[in-house]
Amino acid sequence: MNDRVAAPPAVRQGSRPVAVVSFAQAPSVRHESGRNEVEVLMPVIAEVFANIGITKDDVGFICSGSTDYLIGGPFSFVAALDAIGVWPPRRESHVEMDAAWALYEAWVLLQEGEVDAALVYGFGKSSLGDLAKILALQLDPYVMAPLWPDPVSLAALQARALIDAGKATERDFAEVAARSRRSALGNPNAQVAYDWSVNDLLAEDYVVAPLRRHALPPITDGAAAVVLATAERAFEWAERPAFITGIDHRVETHSLGARDLTTSASTTTAGATAGVAEGEVDVAELHAPFAHQELIVREALGLGPDVEVNPSGGALAANPLMSGGLIRIGEAARRIMDGSADRAVAHATSGPLLQQNLVAVLAAP
C-alpha cells in the first residue's frame, strides 16, 4: 500500500473528490447536567482540528446541523458558533436536520471549487425537554401532531407491520440489539453497552408491543464534528483519507399512512445513486434508532450477510439527535482511515420512521 501513489479513488458523483479527514465526538451521555451546548462542542471542535494539526483558519466553510426544538430557544445554532470563533466573518450555513445533511451541503459546496476544506458539526441535548412530545412535533401538524403520538408507539406500529408481513420476528429485533450492544462494548463513546443473550433480551417486558426495552434507542446528549477536504488538502492532512465516492439523500411523504413502513424506498434510491452495490462493502454504519429499523435499512441497501454492520454499536448504543447520522459517517470514515476497511457505507436518517435517508459510500485511496 505504501508504494502506491496517493490518488483518490474514482468517484461516482461530483467532479472533485472530497474526503473525510478527521472525526471527533463527545462522549454520549443521558444528561449533560453541567455543560451547555457551547461547552459540549468546544472540546469536540478542538479535537477534530487537532487530530490533523489544523485550525479554524484552514477551513473555508462551516456547516452545522441542530434544532431549536431540543434546547427550547431560538437561533441556538448561532450561539453554537461561539465554540469555533467566527471572527473574521466566516462562510457558514446550518441545516435544521441531522448534521449528516450539513455534511451533504458542505460536500456540494466543495464541488463548486472555491473552498478546499469544510468543518461540519452537529449537536443536541435531548435531555432538556420531553423528547416524546418534541418529536411528535415533526409530524404533520393537522392530523398527526395533534394526537401527540410518541416515537416509541410509532416505531411499534412499524415493527408490528414487519412482523405481520412475515419479514421479521421479535427474536430478530433482539438479535440486532444483542449484537449492537455487544459491539458497543468496544466503543468508548457508547452510552448503552452490554453482553446479554438474545434469550435474556426476550425476557424483558414490552415497552410498547412488540418492542421491548432492548429494541429502543437511549436518549442521548451529544455532539460530533468532521473535517471534509478536497484531494490535495486531504493527502496533506491525512495518510489515508476516506473519500466520498457517492452520496445522495431522499425524502418520503410525511403521511405515515401513505408509506409501506416495512420498506425504505428513499434509502433504496439513495443507496443506488450513491453506488452501494458497485463494489464490496467491508463495513456499514447504519442509522437505525430502533432495532427493527436496521433490518429495513439493511434490506433497502441490499447488504449481504458478510457485511459488518454497526461495529460502533450504532444508534442503539448512543442516539444523540442531530449528530447521530454524522457519527455514522464519521465511524465509517474512521474504519477507512485506520486501515481496517477499504470500502464502507454510511447511512443517516431523519424524521419519523425513516422518512428521510442519506447514504454515503466511502473508499480508501
Add this chain to the structure above:
Amino acid sequence: MASEPAPVSQLSTPIRLDYRFTAGHAQSKTLRALAQGRFLGQRCPVCHKVYVPSRGSCPVDGVATTEEVELADTGTVTTYCVVNVPFAGQTIEIPYICAQILLDGADISFMGLIQEIPAAEVRMGLRVQAVWVPPDELAPTMASVRYFRPTGEPDADYETFKAYL
C-alpha cells in the same frame, strides 16, 4: 333529510413544551455571583477580552474563557433608547430607558434599565451604578439588579467606549 354538520374550517392544536435550561459552567458562575450582589466575568486567554455574562467561550477565538474577573458594579451607557410604546406584560411605567451598559473592566455591554433620571437627560457616556435588590431578595438572576442610576460623575469620553458600540 337530516342536515349535514358544517364542514370543519378551523382547528386549534395547543402546544406547550417545558424545558430544563442548562446555563453551563461559566454562566452558572456569573449567576451565582449575582446572587451575592456582584458581577463576575471571564477573560479570553487569547485576546484578553472580558465577557460578562460569559458563556464559557470567546466568540472571537473559540477557546474556553477560564480566568474569572471580578467587575465593579459601575459602568457607562454606550447607547440607549427611550421606550414609549406600551406592550403586553409591561411592568415598568413608560417612558423608560433601556440602555446598553459597559461595566468598568468589561469588553462587552449588556442591556439594563436606567432610572432616577428624566428620560430626556439620558445620554451616551452617562456614568451609572447598579441598584441591587435588598440582600434577602438576591437570586441567581439579572433581576437581582433593580436598575442602574446615574453616579453623578462627569460623562465618559466617547473615545473610551466607541469600540463597544
